[in-house]
Amino acid sequence: MTALLLRNARLLDPAAKTETSGDCLIADGKIAATGPGLTAPEGAEVLDAQGACLAPGLIDLRTHGRDPGQEHKESLRTQVEAAVAGGVTAMGVLPDTDPIVQDPTSVAWLVQRSRALGKAKVLPYAAMSVDKAGQQLTEFGLLQQAGAVAFADGAKATADALVLRRALSYAKTFDAVIFTHPEDRALTRHACATEGEYATRLGLPAAPAAAELLQVQRDLLLTELTGGRLHIGPITTGAAVDAIRAAKAKGVRVTCDTAAAYITLNEIAIADYRTFTKLTPPLRTEADRQAVIAGLADGTIDALSSDHTPEDQDAKRLTFTSAEPGIIGLETLLPLGLGPAHQGRMSLLDLLARLTVAPAAILGLPVPRLAVGAVADLVLFDPDAPVRIAADAMRSKSKNTPFDGFPLQGKVLATLVDGRIVYRRAA
Amino acid sequence: MTYAFTHRHLLGIEGLNPLDLRYLLERAESYVALNRQTEKKIGTLRGRTIINLFFENSTRTRTSFELAGKRLGADVINMSVASSSVKKGETLIDTAMTLNAMHADVLVVRHAESGAPHLLARKLNCAVINAGDGTHEHPTQALLDALTIRRRKGRLEGLVVAICGDIAHSRVARSNILLLNGLGAEVRVVAPPTLLPAEIDRLNVRVFHSMREGLKDADIVMMLRLQTERMQGALIPSVREYFHFFGLDREKLALAKPDAAVMHPGPMNRGVEIDSDLADDIDRSLINEQVEMGVAVRMACLEVLSEKLPAVQGAQ
Numbered sequence: 001m002t003a004l005l006l007r008n009a010r011l012l013d014p015a016a017k018t019e020t021s022g023d024c025l026i027a028d029g030k031i032a033a034t035g036p037g038l039t040a041p042e043g044a045e046v047l048d049a050q051g052a053c054l055a056p057g058l059i060d061l062r063t064h065g066r067d068p069g070q071e072h073k074e075s076l077r078t079q080v081e082a083a084v085a086g087g088v089t090a091m092g093v094l095p096d097t098d099p100i101v102q103d104p105t106s107v108a109w110l111v112q113r114s115r116a117l118g119k120a121k122v123l124p125y126a127a128m129s130v131d132k133a134g135q136q137l138t139e140f141g142l143l144q145q146a147g148a149v150a151f152a153d154g155a156k157a158t159a160d161a162l163v164l165r166r167a168l169s170y171a172k173t174f175d176a177v178i179f180t181h182p183e184d185r186a187l188t189r190h191a192c193a194t195e196g197e198y199a200t201r202l203g204l205p206a207a208p209a210a211a212e213l214l215q216v217q218r219d220l221l222l223t224e225l226t227g228g229r230l231h232i233g234p235i236t237t238g239a240a241v242d243a244i245r246a247a248k249a250k251g252v253r254v255t256c257d258t259a260a261a262y263i264t265l266n267e268i269a270i271a272d273y274r275t276f277t278k279l280t281p282p283l284r285t286e287a288d289r290q291a292v293i294a295g296l297a298d299g300t301i302d303a304l305s306s307d308h309t310p311e312d313q314d315a316k317r318l319t320f321t322s323a324e325p326g327i328i329g330l331e332t333l334l335p336l337g338l339g340p341a342h343q344g345r346m347s348l349l350d351l352l353a354r355l356t357v358a359p360a361a362i363l364g365l366p367v368p369r370l371a372v373g374a375v376a377d378l379v380l381f382d383p384d385a386p387v388r389i390a391a392d393a394m395r396s397k398s399k400n401t402p403f404d405g406f407p408l409q410g411k412v413l414a415t416l417v418d419g420r421i422v423y424r425r426a427a
Numbered sequence: 428m429t430y431a432f433t434h435r436h437l438l439g440i441e442g443l444n445p446l447d448l449r450y451l452l453e454r455a456e457s458y459v460a461l462n463r464q465t466e467k468k469i470g471t472l473r474g475r476t477i478i479n480l481f482f483e484n485s486t487r488t489r490t491s492f493e494l495a496g497k498r499l500g501a502d503v504i505n506m507s508v509a510s511s512s513v514k515k516g517e518t519l520i521d522t523a524m525t526l527n528a529m530h531a532d533v534l535v536v537r538h539a540e541s542g543a544p545h546l547l548a549r550k551l552n553c554a555v556i557n558a559g560d561g562t563h564e565h566p567t568q569a570l571l572d573a574l575t576i577r578r579r580k581g582r583l584e585g586l587v588v589a590i591c592g593d594i595a596h597s598r599v600a601r602s603n604i605l606l607l608n609g610l611g612a613e614v615r616v617v618a619p620p621t622l623l624p625a626e627i628d629r630l631n632v633r634v635f636h637s638m639r640e641g642l643k644d645a646d647i648v649m650m651l652r653l654q655t656e657r658m659q660g661a662l663i664p665s666v667r668e669y670f671h672f673f674g675l676d677r678e679k680l681a682l683a684k685p686d687a688a689v690m691h692p693g694p695m696n697r698g699v700e701i702d703s704d705l706a707d708d709i710d711r712s713l714i715n716e717q718v719e720m721g722v723a724v725r726m727a728c729l730e731v732l733s734e735k736l737p738a739v740q741g742a743q
Contacts, residue, residue, distance in 0.1 A: 200624040201441065203541035203563030203601060208625070239642035273542030317520055321561070 056368030057089025070100025151180035168228030238291025259307035512536035615639030
């Protein structure tokens with residue numbers, strides 16, 4: 001029996017909404033005991049947490065896969081390394097690979113390879129439609145059996161309402177969740193910024209923020225019509241938050257997420273045409289940023305994700321309009337995500353729930369607990385420690401982050417997967 | 428006139444203060460007379476290398492920059508890169524890096540994408556002049572327009588300038604709005620809503636959808652080219668309808684002040700934005716003066732930026 005005793009930690013269990021001080025004993029990959037003054041069994045490794053927080057590992061439900069096909073941007077190995085460095089113990093991976101993950105074999109292969117790496121657990125999302133072309137549905141049942149936890153056409157809205165209607169309907173057979181992207185395609189064609197004063201001053205092709213609401217409303221109506229399960233994100237506007245809140249009140253089976261960048265930056269960041277601030281959807285106004293934080297705080301926005309999108313120099317060292325959108329986010333998810341807690345907008349436990357309990361529920365995973373019997377996928381972090389983001393020190397193969405040099409608060413000290421320490425921050 | 432112009436590049440009117448603008452106009456003013464002499468050449472920039480790097484077709488602006496450089500005694504190289512062969516931005520950076528390695532002193536850049544000169548300015552140690560980037564800015568055009576207006580009207584302050592036409596796709600309009608506002612003119616924009624960018628009123632302009640209202644009591648009527656090559660989708664139903672409502676003819680011009688002058692950055696679509704006979708009316712049209720002032724303004728910009736260059740390349 002391998003055992004590990006973590007002493008003197010703040011034990012945070014967001015599912016039970018409890019916070020206690022004490023120790024945590026891990027044996028055979030599971031939590032064996034929690035509480036004050038635990039005794040280490042013989043041969044157990046003992047770690048002093050020195051008052052740091054111990055919580056279930058983060059579950060990131062929005063990362064973009066680059067392996068196979070674009071391993072020069074991110075290989076599966078570097079992605080799981082980056083994940084555990086960010087305290088992420090499980091992550092959903094959108095099928096942005098080449099070939100596209102849309103057959104049972106490639107799903108199973110992804111799961112197997114990630115298991116062999118033994119770091120963060122990879123939860124493959126399979127394409128919703130063949131070749132993500134938005135026409136013919138993929139084999140939801142067989143893909144799910146092979147290990148696909150959701151179906152998504154990546155960061156691309158399904159243009160055809162009939163196809164999405166059928167996807168939502170058919171997915172009910174397997175109680176599968178359909179992920180959609182909240183941007184109306186016609187309105188956002190060629191656009192790379194939010195319509196408004198900033199885009200006008202910069203002369204950038206822009207789309208109105210209403211392009212998000214338009215798509216969200218349509219997807220909500222189709223979800224209501226079919227009784228299917230929809231997950232939509234990243235949500236970036238207050239109007240979309242309101243629409244989702246109203247739909248949830250009506251009993252529509254919808255969940256949503258936002259990404260850490262949208263609660264941290266607003267459209268002003270695109271000044272000077274820095275392509276590291278080009279996202280999809282694009283950064284919004286300050287009013288929208290505040291509304292998104294409010295939506296996250298009141299639970300309308302269920303989950304906080306990284307929207308990890310690795311892009312190399314060749315994809316970013318271009319003009320703003322030509323550059324690929326997206327930023328890496330696995331290693332900045334926790335310090336950026338803690339923002340609303342530091343600002344007093346949310347409790348730390350609620351915030352952790354958006355990073356653990358909610359994503360698990362959306363993907364149909366067991367409830368992450370810091371309790372006896374739970375799988376020991378854990379993160380040990382200091383929420384208050386000052387940290388300066390350094391892109392060069394990141395494990396991601398691509399370094400496309402606008403947060404390089406940002407002073408933040410929140411440091412991942414160690415990450416455990418199945419009771420094994422898979423990441424430890426160098427002192 | 429001694430003035431400390433602090434900018435290394437000229438990427439836009441944005442970021443220049445009124446003193447910067449006046450200084451550039453004063454310097455340009457001094458070159459107008461030189462350009463009218465038989466001997467038009469001086470040696471201010473002898474030994475300097477200026478490269479015109481044009482990723483978009485242009486005759487007028489490129490020629491103007493070329494003349495400006497040559498009249499100041501610099502070596503001027505023209506590079507026209509057909510946009511079709513430039514599919515990727517790294518070509519833009521690679522090309523620029525190559526020119527940088529050849530010790531160009533000033534790079535004059537025109538590009539179809541907004542922000543392209545800014546990208547180059549971050550990577551290079553030569554001075555970069557924006558000769559038009561996408562739908563963003565065209566600073567030397569705004570400067571030459573201001574100089575033209577000032578010479579005709581004696582001032583900019585308090586004048587009413589109506590900018591008419593395809594504002595949405597116009598870098599000329601953006602630069603002019605910033606510059607004219609900076610120097611105290613009242614700026615109006617006149618266009619159908621489909622040709623106006625979002626929240627343009629935030630740039631301190633009054634918005635009109637009717638030429639009749641927009642031109643009322645204007646001192647200057649600045650027409651813009653209808654950028655048909657940039658039109659994506661149905662922004663106007665037809666050229667015929669556009670000219671009927673938004674083209675400048677004598678009847679519409681009659682609503683402006685009796686001595687109102689007409690401007691156009693060129694090249695003109697006669698019969699689309701402007702009535703042909705009006706464009707050629709030397710009493711009302713400043714179109715040829717604009718071209719003349721263009722050379723003087725570009726000489727001033729090249730000279731002022733060259734003064735900022737280190738004596739030895741690579742020195743800070």
